Amino acid sequence: MSAPRPLVDIVGAGHVLDGAALRERPQDFWNPVATRARAVVSPASVPELSAVLAWCNDNGCPVIPEGGRTNLNQGTAASPEAIILSTMRLDRIGTPDPQAMTVEAGAGAVIQTLQERCEAQGLRFGLDFGARGSAMLGGALSTNAGGFQALRYGVARDQVLGLEAVLADGTVLSHLTAYAKDNTGYDLKQLFIGSEGTLGVITRAVLRLHPGPVTRSTALLGFRDFEAVTRTLATMRRNLQGTLSSYEIMWEEFYEFNLAALSEGRRPMQDRFPFCVLCEAEGFAPESDDERFQNAVMQAIDSGDAGDAVIAQSLRQRDELWRIREDFDAEQRLFTVMIDFDISLRLRDMAAFVAEAERSLAREIPEFLGLHVLGHLGDGNLHVTTGLPTPERKDEVKALIYALIARYGGSISAEHGIGINKRDYLHHSRSAAEIATMRRLKMALDPRNILNPGKVLP
Ligand SMILES: Cc1cc2nc3c(=O)[nH]c(=O)nc-3n(C[C@H](O)[C@H](O)[C@H](O)COP(=O)(O)OP(=O)(O)OC[C@H]3O[C@@H](n4cnc5c(N)ncnc54)[C@H](O)[C@@H]3O)c2cc1C
Structure with a gap:
């Protein structure tokens, strides 16, 4: 299948990827399988992006918002009939303002470029993680990324003062204010931060900056x-x-x-x-x-x-x-079938949790290849990785560890989000009433379920 003609007309033929070229593209950073989608479409402006969404909504076409494709949960996986909506051309970064300590940036701005622009002005953008060279602002905000410096500056959500996002039907919600205090009704930006492209597409943000350490x-x-x-x-x-x-x-x-x-x-x-x-x-x-x-x-x-x-x-x-x-290269070679968990726990429970996880795996799934644990301890966030020689018992490992996280009252996703991989385990961390409310929000903002369908909500 090739890209629908109206979308080609909106963004220009040079900004559409489909056919054989698309099939050569890996799905994401972790999955070398070919991208499944009808086309990748890359608008150059918010009006273009809005027009793409409006067409997709009118035609019931699934849309997968995409940034740098570094997510760890199949958050950008697509079905063959879906349109992947890349924000890579919305990469403009404004001049960081040393007086207001803010910068405005497009969803396609690469995190490292944003960091460097701010550093050149003696300022610090307080978000940093291993995928900084590829991940984009829109992706980082929509997964509410954490990383190495959340201990000091908070997570992605904490960096945002104002936000612009486009709804499924093409409506542009622009609230690019630069105020630390702005209690003018519902804080709509929070709906789009951390919702993994299921409620709207983030296009721009005004970010809070900090003095650059010396x-x-x-x-x-x-x-x-x-x-x-x-x-x-x-x-x-x-x-x-x-x-x-x-x-x-x-x-x-x-x-x-x-x-x-x-x-x-x-x-x-x-x-x-x-x-x-x-x-x-x-x-x-x-x-x-x-x-x-x-x-x-x-x-x-x-x-x-x-x-x-x-x-x-x-x-x-x-x-x-x-x-x-x-560095995770050696670990990826060791764990033929890699299974990773990104969890929040109370500090006082961490050591007991890890010991119990190891004991339970050894008892129930003796072929597991060991347990590697690391994490952002200052944020109560552990990354627990294990592996199997073959994939058959992968779901058993996941069920065992997620049930254990629930028993310790932890979060099944500290910073990477839910995507597809953790969707069926969401109930371990969120109540039925919370999940039902998420569904009502989804219905209200995306009644035709075109935005990243099948992600986050079971
Ligand atoms: C080596 C490595 C290390 C990492 N370390 C960390 C870490 O320490 N901490 C951490 O939190 N994360 C970490 N990550 C994962 C991190 O969450 C992602 O890398 C990043 O936040 C996603 O940005 P992206 O541009 O690649 O988004 P993508 O992968 O392209 O997309 C991520 C999700 O956001 C949606 N999306 C993308 N753009 C938009 C948009 N403009 N509007 C709405 N939805 C959108 C997508 O549909 C998808 O659901 C790491 C990843 C790698 C590969």
């Missing part, structure tokens, strides 16, 4: 028990006076596995520890920040909480430490 200190710490990890988080928060920006935990199995794959035998710390933490602070006082950071790390050691620590002495060393946390 110093950065990074350390890797080893801990023998989990309580010591959380105690140190609390003291670091206090001692570093609000400059702590990342506190990333790695369980031993993940840390040792990645270290072996990356470092050719070099070890930042000689001993093995059940838990390692990558900790970073960014501040504004070159004359005192390093010393304060060193003191905080020394206090963790002197108190007996941390068994060892290494402080990065150069940008290269910092990058090497972060690579241990950010």
